[in-house]
Amino acid sequence: MPDPDTSLRDAAAVRAAVADARAGLVDREVLADVVVLCAIAGEHVLVVGPPGTAKSEAIRRVARRLGESYYEYLIGRFTEPNEIFGPIDLRSLRDGVVRVETAGMLPEAEIAFLDEVFLGSTAILNALLGLLNERVYRRGSTVVKSPLRVCVGACNVLPEDPALAAFADRFLARVFVDPVPDERLEELLEIGRAGDAHRTEERPDSLAGALDRLAEAARAVDVGDVGILLATAIRRLRAAGVALSDRRAVRAQRLVAAAAVLDDRSVATPADLWVLPLIAPSADAQELAGTVLADLMTEAANRSLPHAAEAFSRGPAARAARMATAAGELLAELDVDPPADDRLRIEALLREIDASFAPDARPDELAVARSALIARLGDAVPEPAGS
Structure with missing residues (x-):
């Protein structure tokens, strides 16, 4: 049985790595989570979405922060198997033995991205x-026993060919990516102008x-x-009407566990x-899942993956956890390198907190985060009118 204290430290380390990966991403935090x-x-x-939406950048950032061996390839209609799995060993082939040199190729990767x-x-595909x-x-x-932890496949649209259904079913979780929404375009353009300045260094120690x-x-x-x-x-x-194979239904328990x-618990x-909406096979089905399961997800939240928990549950607990996490990350960032516009960022987060929760409905964790933000400003911030 894993040691609870060790699991607590490991979850905190992964939480920090995810926070690093999300830095500088605009509207791709859910994918990283x-x-x-x-x-x-x-x-x-x-991952399903149009080209040019930073899918691969988000995945690379996660891979770097976790310190894993990473393999990436853009597959085309004329891609040969040896481009992905490794070339045939010609010396062995002369002796009538088919042996593949897999070093540095997909079979030996821990995290993979196949565009x-x-x-x-x-x-x-076979x-x-x-x-x-x-x-x-x-x-x-x-025969290679692969250390693969997770493979991220990407496409512009879901295939309609029924022959691909069995292969597609191997991807349990689905993330549908759209271009950055209009309200975040200024943030996207600012990060684009900054270029590599927003990129954090790779973690030296593997997780x-x-x-x-x-x-x-x-x-x-449990x-x-x-x-x-x-x-x-x-x-x-x-x-x-959401089509779910028995395989997807059973394996959903792995995501729950x-x-x-990642929320520091040994009991689900x-x-x-x-x-649960992650296992729905299409964007429309995920939207439907969020509606029909809404009453089951009112308590949903996750401290390590706050963006994904909020996006898929759309519940108040997840929203509060995401804002509390954002407050902690913002204050930690300002302690290290306070920019000139730190007051604007704090006030923006305070406005979001006050607009989302009345004082008497504010969860304790979020109330503490709000108080810390106010203390950082150094002056009083009144409760919203009508509270």
């Missing part, structure tokens, strides 16, 4: 099926050990207390049910 969630759960992510993943040939599902790559005499321990802790999480709620959620989704561990609770 989901990649980390799936790395702990041992599941894969499919335009559905354009792969039948040979590539090899990927075994690798994604069993974490084993086989060809000829080559592989922490990820291993958290993954082990996730496998030991999900029995939410079993009835999970079954209820799956029934509701299917009744609403990973969410619990209703707070972890925000992950």
